[in-house]
Amino acid sequence: MRVAAIVADACRELLYRKTLWVYFGIVTLVLLFFALALRTDVADGLIASLSVMGLEGEGSAGSFRLGGGAEGGMGGLTAARFVRGVQLGAAFFLYPLGILLSVFATASLVPRMLERGTIDLLLSKPVTRPTLFASRYLGGLLAAGAGLIYLVSGLGAILGLKTGVWNGGFLLSGLVMALYFGCLLCFMALVGVLFRSTTITTMITALVFFVSLLARWPHENRDWPLLITSRVWRFAAQGLVEGLYHLFPRTYEFGQMAASLIMDEGAIAWGPILGSLFSGAAALAAAVLYFARKDF
């Protein structure tokens, strides 16, 4: 009951601040667009005809464009290929937007809890500090993750009903991105408890995001250290890059994995994902430990 109360309150708090409503609103517009404007005719797994807001589509096996006229035909475009393409496009724009707005919405989750007058009251209740902190984290994750799940379930269902293609990979990609946000939220929780500032939490989260993207290139290209002649500096630079790469969530790999799941292409690289989960769990554990010992 206590955990449920804290989780529900964290969700209510985030929804009250309206940032997440903006995301829900944008996703709803996208869903309405596909629900009302898209017309498809599927035969034997191939798109026979397609129109968006009255504009007829013209396609080939690998792509399609609008405004080609009905006589152009769909050139053997499969419904599965079309659905995956649309979902990949939606994911390309709406996943980063969802993560961005979720960061803005949840950056204040921990600093607000630690405000004087709020934390005193919460800590006076029969709830242990780790439970309190972890429940609030969970509430933030659920509220932010709900936006992504709304997108994938809504768009997946609309396209499924219109084409008969039900792409489970799209749903999984939404869960993977929610998992990515969960890892990012662990770092936000740690920064939030250390600095008690929404602004600093947002800034450092942005830093984590970009550093995790930037650190991937030198991590993948192993020959660059040879450019550094000093052995000490070479090891230091390599150590720094590897440290940063393994310390933060692997943003690029999560994105790639989401795309692979949507397009049903290639094997999934679980290493970076599990590594991110581990570093996120370590950040959350450090945050809980610090919170549990802190004087307020």
Add this chain to the structure above:
Amino acid sequence: MRRPPVQALRGLDLEVPRGQVFGLLGPNGAGKTTLVKILLAIAWPTRGGAQVLGRRPGDVRAKERIGYLPENHRYPPHLTGEQVLHYFGMLSGVRQPERSRRVEALLRRVRMAEWRATRVHKYSKGMLQRLGMAQALLNEPELLILDEPTDGVDPIGRREIRDVLLEQRGRGVTIFLNSHLLSEVERICDRVAILKEGRLVRQGGVEDLTRPSSVYQVEARGLPADALARLAAAFPGLRAAGGRLELAGDLSSLNRLIDALRRDGAEIAAILPRKESLEDVFVQVVGEGETP
């Protein structure tokens, strides 16, 4: 850069028996709030220990039996008054339908029923204090810890809060009251302790601390203008104070003064033994520098 450490409490040894209303007094920065925070495990002592309801501070089972109203408390602004009570009721482990029953009764008791559906960010300070009282009482606590419960509350609201506290005292609840309003403390508390610079400088029963001194106030009318100087010469402990005569002395001195006043044709309107107020004691201990 680190701030230099502050020693908020030093060598404090204090016991509050069950069922008492205990007032903790002291100037700003005396360590009152720190003591409360230690009792609730909101802050940790560097040395020493405490027990609350027979358990260590922070023990979940002890906290289930404690009601707390912090100073400058903040409630989630997105919740209504009723939702706040349900939220903290759930955190305190109060189950339905009992929780709804208590929320209803307490909203009525603190006269907030008509504001139940209004979000708390629209509440005035006084309304927040009333809601805070209801929140602190929701789990029907055995120990009620209140940090400045009447802060920002108008005189009528203060009286209502006082009545609520007296009801709780009647129920046998132990009340730990931290307040600057000494008149409130004097009316409610059985015992008080005064902290100064983190040390306990005085503690005792309110009756003991404010017992009547051997000073009497005499209100006399129709006293001739030249009589006062004469009387002052005859009674060394006599002085005029606020339109009254104040005599420091024993009962026989008082009777001799009354005789003298009557001889001078004065009419005695009132004779009062002067009782020291808690404020007098507080000012004496804190303001005039009783050594900690």
